[in-house]
Amino acid sequence: MQNLTATLLVSCPDQPGIVAQIAQFIYQNQGNIIHADQHTDFSSGLFLNRVEWQLDNFRLSRPELLCAWARLAEQLQATWQIHFSDQLPRLALWVSKQDHCLLDILWRWRSGELRCEIPLIISNHPDLKPIADQFGIDFHCLPITKENKLAQETAELALLKQYQIDLVVLAKYLQILTTDFVGKFPNIINIHHSFLPAFPGANPYHRAHERGVKIIGATAHYATAQLDEGPIIEQDVVRVSHRDNVEDLIRKGRDLERVVLARAVRLHLQHRILVYDNRTVVFA
Amino acid sequence: MQNLTATLLVSCPDQPGIVAQIAQFIYQNQGNIIHADQHTDFSSGLFLNRVEWQLDNFRLSRPELLCAWARLAEQLQATWQIHFSDQLPRLALWVSKQDHCLLDILWRWRSGELRCEIPLIISNHPDLKPIADQFGIDFHCLPITKENKLAQETAELALLKQYQIDLVVLAKYLQILTTDFVGKFPNIINIHHSFLPAFPGANPYHRAHERGVKIIGATAHYATAQLDEGPIIEQDVVRVSHRDNVEDLIRKGRDLERVVLARAVRLHLQHRILVYDNRTVVFA
Amino acid sequence: MQNLTATLLVSCPDQPGIVAQIAQFIYQNQGNIIHADQHTDFSSGLFLNRVEWQLDNFRLSRPELLCAWARLAEQLQATWQIHFSDQLPRLALWVSKQDHCLLDILWRWRSGELRCEIPLIISNHPDLKPIADQFGIDFHCLPITKENKLAQETAELALLKQYQIDLVVLAKYLQILTTDFVGKFPNIINIHHSFLPAFPGANPYHRAHERGVKIIGATAHYATAQLDEGPIIEQDVVRVSHRDNVEDLIRKGRDLERVVLARAVRLHLQHRILVYDNRTVVFA
Amino acid sequence: MQNLTATLLVSCPDQPGIVAQIAQFIYQNQGNIIHADQHTDFSSGLFLNRVEWQLDNFRLSRPELLCAWARLAEQLQATWQIHFSDQLPRLALWVSKQDHCLLDILWRWRSGELRCEIPLIISNHPDLKPIADQFGIDFHCLPITKENKLAQETAELALLKQYQIDLVVLAKYLQILTTDFVGKFPNIINIHHSFLPAFPGANPYHRAHERGVKIIGATAHYATAQLDEGPIIEQDVVRVSHRDNVEDLIRKGRDLERVVLARAVRLHLQHRILVYDNRTVVFA
Structure with a gap:
């Protein structure tokens, strides 16, 4: 299944x-569907779909595929994305002083669990630079006041552009981003250490x-x-339980986070x- | 979504x-797919699919549908079933002396969680007949030696035939069925009170x-x-935990069962x- | 362990x-401790303890026990309760129209999981009276406007007094009690259908x-x-998941509740x- | 609570x-109990207890404590251990080629979750030596045929003796130890990648x-x-689910392990x- x-x-x-x-479009161009999942939200009348197919014998080049699909998508009034498995997403990790989420993602990345490139770590503190060095990843420290x-x-937006980042992962970054920033860079995943909507904030x-x-x-x-x-x-x-004090909650929470x-991220x-x-x- | x-x-x-x-077959006959899920087992090369569609404007009658589909299925070398939402499956509950699974299923049935008919309860003991009476369900006691x-x-097979049963649910029946019986009536769901394959048997x-x-x-x-x-x-x-003795395990297990x-069953x-x-x- | x-x-x-x-007090009066659990909350400096002991050879009568213990408790500046296993707590179930929590508690009670007496069901609707009748429990309907x-x-407080109720269980009662009522009757357990503090209220x-x-x-x-x-x-x-609509959440939630x-309650x-x-x- | x-x-x-x-023994020597938990196994008539107390004002020296307790223990026909919080257990990690359990324990150790010393890593393969080096831990490679x-x-027993090891943790060691070895070194914790007793072995x-x-x-x-x-x-x-192939099970299992x-270990x-x-x- 490591096919393209x-x-x-x-x-x-x-x-x-x-x-x-959609299935006809793929089939007539000789794509073999290996995963398809769909969902209809009846209250909003929205149809959502994920389809993955093998490109081995596909008759269209990538530009032809995008062009042909765009025509069909327009008829369907669809918003869409197409991703190719040989184009690895580029991920930036944003951290503060805590290392558990950072190390965990880096370990999973190195072990092959996460198919992506990780060229950039941004932090508001210098503490975790040695980990970045150890994994050979550029580390930029931008303290926030x-x-x-x-x-x-x-400056951070410029770095994201420079490193061609597709996804920012806030791995315990602990700083609030401005509305403006979030508006300019849409793909940001954050981990919050509570069962939201219980206990939002600090x-x-x-x-x-x-x-x-x-x-x-x-x-x-x-x-x-x-x-x-x-x-x-x-x-x-x-x-x-009542035996767990705040430190125990923090410790148990780290494993969850x-x-x-x-x-x-996966x-x-x-x-x-x-x-x-x-x-x-989530088409899991 | 209560449509046919x-x-x-x-x-x-x-x-x-x-x-x-498959999608084309449904679409060209004006069926609207409301659920589709599929799975490909790459090791065995098997494709498995569940599709549910609305029949409101469907152009084929049920016999026509079955006939037309059968031709396509033959081309695909497929084994298949088609079910219509207004034909409620008929369920028989088999019990022994414990009432928790029986009561739970009957309560869910009455509250609308389980869309089926339950015309028959079979037991090797008379103990639970009052429950059958209370829900207006025929109770047959067939003690086993x-x-x-x-x-x-x-006799039980005859009852299943007489009551046109589609599914037998062994709700703590606690008797082993013969290979012959299982061969003759394929749709039987059993609840075993362990995390199989740990602790099979008694x-x-x-x-x-x-x-x-x-x-x-x-x-x-x-x-x-x-x-x-x-x-x-x-x-x-x-x-x-170590605080739980066998009785506690049985009590906690009942909730699981x-x-x-x-x-x-659902x-x-x-x-x-x-x-x-x-x-x-399981296309859940 | 069914000893007194x-x-x-x-x-x-x-x-x-x-x-x-505490252990010495029990031992010198020939009580055999069968369960002891304690907790110290270091932030508030509070010590909390549960001790259960067999009364078979205990040298003190119940009044003597209460009297002797009260003296020690005063030295310890303790608040305390003593319960005897042959005095079953008396429980009142308060319900509205939904029957799942009511039926579940009654079934557990009848099967011996809950050691208590249940002489009273109070409701603001008449719908569940047949269940009360079936279990031989007095049912009082007090509609609320x-x-x-x-x-x-x-009137409800008078009923609780008349039936000598120790514990009120709000088994989907769905009415808010006044501060005055809660002040007058302290032992009330409620089930809320969310993971509090997420989604309090309606x-x-x-x-x-x-x-x-x-x-x-x-x-x-x-x-x-x-x-x-x-x-x-x-x-x-x-x-x-995204596949679950509100009705599915309600259905899944019923099992949780x-x-x-x-x-x-147990x-x-x-x-x-x-x-x-x-x-x-919770000394579980 | 970081007191001795x-x-x-x-x-x-x-x-x-x-x-x-036991409580009297500690109290009369001016120890303050901060955790006590007990369990009685009524089927075997065995009493089990864990008591932890502060040594700040304790009147007995450690040798005196051991001596005085031993006399009481003899009366109680007890088997027992006493541990002092300033004597850190010494742990040896045994590994093979997989690094996830090793790294996880080392990370928890460095972050303070595991209070112990880890002077020794033993492996039957050289692969994980760089991790040992990085954490400054002696690494001995003893290939097994x-x-x-x-x-x-x-040779391994000699190393355990030389490094004064209290606990061996088989962090995916994947070799079977002989009965003789297990008899000679009793404190060994193993992780098995199934829900035992389901799927023992390979x-x-x-x-x-x-x-x-x-x-x-x-x-x-x-x-x-x-x-x-x-x-x-x-x-x-x-x-x-059916969507998970063996590789997915291995991946999900790593997080569990x-x-x-x-x-x-904690x-x-x-x-x-x-x-x-x-x-x-487990007095958790």
Whole structure:
């Protein structure tokens, strides 16, 4: 299954015959579908679809494919993306001082779990530079203050452009991005250390302990202008009890944060997520 | 979505164009697909598919549909089933003395969670007849001994035929069916009170306690001639500790058994399960 | 272990020697401890303890025990309860129109999972009276309007007194109790159909669906004047996906509500819960 | 709570007054108990206890404590251990070629989650030496063949002695130890990549896939002469579906292996585990 494939993510108004038309389009050009999943949201009348097919005997070149598909997409009034499996997404990791999410993603990347390139790490602190060095990744330290935030974001945007980054992963970056930044760079995944919408904002473990919950969680979501209100990609939870103090919650939470963020990044890299109406459809 | 629908379950050798042909078949007859899911098992080269579409404007009558589809299916070398949403499957519950799975399924049935008819309860003990009476369901008591087992199974098969039963649910029946019986009536779902393949056979909770496991489970599977080795439909687990004695395991396990069996029955009634190679594909 | 036992729940300022003094008190009166669990909250300096011992050879009568213990408790500045295993707590179930939590608790009660008496069901609707009749439990229907709320609560308090109720279980009662009522009757367990503090208040499943969460939950807590803010006893969760509409969330949630409420009630009936600082210590 | 503490783990025949005698022993010597947990196995009549107390004002020196306790223990016919919080257990990691469990434990160790010393890594392959170097840990490569197994185990025992190792952690070592070795060095924790007792032995993920289970697991246990039959310390599970092939199971399983092994090692290092009758009591 390491063959060359194309993956189409498409959403359009629901109407009879969409599946037939898309499948026909691929079949008549001699593509062999290896994964197809769809969802219809009946309340909004939206049809969402992921199709992946082998390109081995495909009769269209990539430009021809894009051109031919665009014509069909226009008829369907569809928004869409097409990704080719030999074009690895380029990922930038943004961190602060905590290393657990960073190390976890780097380890999964090196072990082959995450198919992408990681050319860039950005941090507001110099602490994790040795890890970047160890993995041979460029590390840029851009400390943030109230005064320099906008200027630093401009510099960060320039770095994202320079390194041709497709996806920013906030691996415990712990800084709020401006609305302007989020508007200019749409593909940002954040890990929040609570079971959203419980405990948005700062210090969720302290507040979870104070509230006396019996389960804590972590949430990976796309960053939007509204803090902690972006489309949720993945969540997971773990039991706690009265024996767990705040430090225990933080420790147990780290394990959650690592796996939840890693799962979300992997789903995105495999082009399995469609966003609509501040929600995600995950074709897992 | 309470519209009249047809559901096609199909498995056939994988080849390019299957999705297109099936979708085209439905579309050109003016069916609107509301659910489609597929799976390709690359090791065995098998393609498996579930498609559900609305029949409101469908141009073919049911006999015409079956006839037309059968021709396409033959080309695809497919095995298949087609179900119509207004034909409720008929279910028989087989029980012994424990009432928790029986009551749970009957409650879900009455509350509308399980779309089926339940005209028949069979038991080897008279104990649960009052429950059958309360729900207005015929109750047949067929006590099993070593001597009469084959004769009773013949009587049971006759009852299944008489009541036109599509699915037998062993809701803690606790008797082993003969290979002959299983061969004659294929649609049987059993609940086993362990996390199979751990602790097959008798007294799984006692053996789980003795082994000192930290998690116990329950498994819903199709019954086959080999005891507890049929295709697994659904499993779930719950944590236990050294504080839990065998009675606690039995109590905690009852909650598992109820939900795991109910989920499996619901999936079957919605025609979401395909079996191949002693495994299930569950289009949930 | 069905022997006659006494259970002491105690909380007091932490100091050296508490365990020794309590254990010594029981031992010198020839009680055999069969369960002991303790917790020290170091931030508040509070010591919390549950001890259960066999009364078979205990040298003190119950009045003597209470009297002798009270003297020691005064030295320890302790608040405490002592419960005897042959005095079954008396439970009132409050319901509205939904039957799943009611039926579940009644089934567990009849099967011996819940050691208590259930002499009273109160509802603001007549719908579930047949279930009360079937289990031989008195059913009182007290419809609530804005105008009669206070008067009806007075009538309800009178019923709780008349039936000598120790614990009220709001099994989907769906009405808010006044601060006055909660102040007058402290032992009330409520089931909320969300993973609190996410989605407090009305329509949590609708809001969970709108927010696009990947996991939903249920929470059993003691009722306090602040709606949905009382001490949490138990929580559990289940995964959902984009395929689940609101009706699916409600259906999946029902299973959660049943088990979470049942676990909380069982823990309370076994005197395993201590409340302090709007949190619970659960000696499970 | 980073004060100096002593932890007593004790098991003895159950009889009245044990808790009182142990608590009294600590109290009269001015120890302040900060954690106490106990369990009585009524079927075997065994009492098991963990007590941890602060040594700040304790009146006995360590030799005096051991001497005085030994006398009481003899009366109670107890087997016991006493550990002091400033004596860090010394841990040896045994690995093969897979790095995920090794890296995970080393990361937790460096971040302070695991209070121990790790002076030694043993492997039958040289592959992971760079990781040992990076963390400044001695690495000994002892390749195993059928012929040299006994000789190598002798060398390994010598290393364990030389490095004064208290606990061996088989972090995916993938070699079977001889009965002789296990008899000579009792504290060995192994991680098995299945939900034991399902799929003991080799290739559990392949066999889980073949069996079509819907949940896979991992098990941390003490190694005994019988392969995969030692006392279970911790288990956890994750859902899988027909979409997961063997590689997916291996990938998902790695996450389980890491956390399950780490939890077991942490519990052991905190002296929270008592073994009896091939089972564990975990005072978590």
